[in-house]
Amino acid sequence: MNSSRLWPSALIGAVASARSMTPMAALAAARLAGARTPGPLLLLDHPVFKFGALAMGAGELLGDKMKSAPDRTVFLGLLARALSAGIAGAALAPRGKARAGALIAVATATPLAYLTLAGRKRAMAGLGQTRSGLIEDALVVGVGAAVVALAVRPRP
Template identity: 35%
Template sequence: MLYDQDNYIWKTVGLGAVAGMRAMSAPAILSNELSKIPTAHLSHSPLHYLQSGPVSTGLKLMAATEMLGDKIPRIPDRISPPSLLIRAASGAVVGATLFTANKDKAVKGALLGALAAVAATYGSFYLRKTVTEHTSFPDSFSGAIEDALMLSSGLAITKS
């Protein structure tokens, strides 16, 4: 449940980490949950759009496209400044949303989500690079494993 006074800080860290792995997946997973179980706490917030069914569908399509695009060899590294900024912004959005939904300050959530996203961006980048260098797995296989880990983690975070 997303509205949980005891766990929303950890959910912010978790979804921020998901944003660090795949920028569009964290808002897509969160929006999917919010479109099923909206909260009045977001209704007067700029973040209320995440509760919309069409927005949820659009974000899921963007997330799927990102997962496919990640397997293309010429895509810039996730730690390049533009990619890192997008992942931090994604973490900030999910953090602000979770904090607002739980009657806390959006700015605190945004900072926590962005920090978690940046940390996970570097962690997942170097982990995937190490796995690819030290195994016979192709990078696309490592990416698929990363996708499965990211998706299962994101869904578990929103359901717990």
């Protein structure tokens, strides 16, 4: 298997490590724009899931700035990251490589969640929660959008 073709899956896993819903929101936005993914992504073809993913992505960006927001490494946070990374990693993998794409994305997202949390805590100490969160949002959303844009193709 040519593992270099799985780079979108690994990168979307990195995105999920910082924002669990951004991969799904980026894929939903691509679907709304008429793009198709190399791998299967059946759920986001249904309008409820498509708009739900966008709403959850936006909600996560807002909720992250709250003082009561839990760390991304709590069990449910890691579970959400793994699920989102797996689904998105499979969708961005080459045809027939969905399992490998999912595994690579999850294997990237889970340990990186600890590293991105450490980086965010360091940034919070110097910039505060809101400002550091907005900077992280811009980086993560930008990378997520770029990865998806480069990996999908327009529908014929």
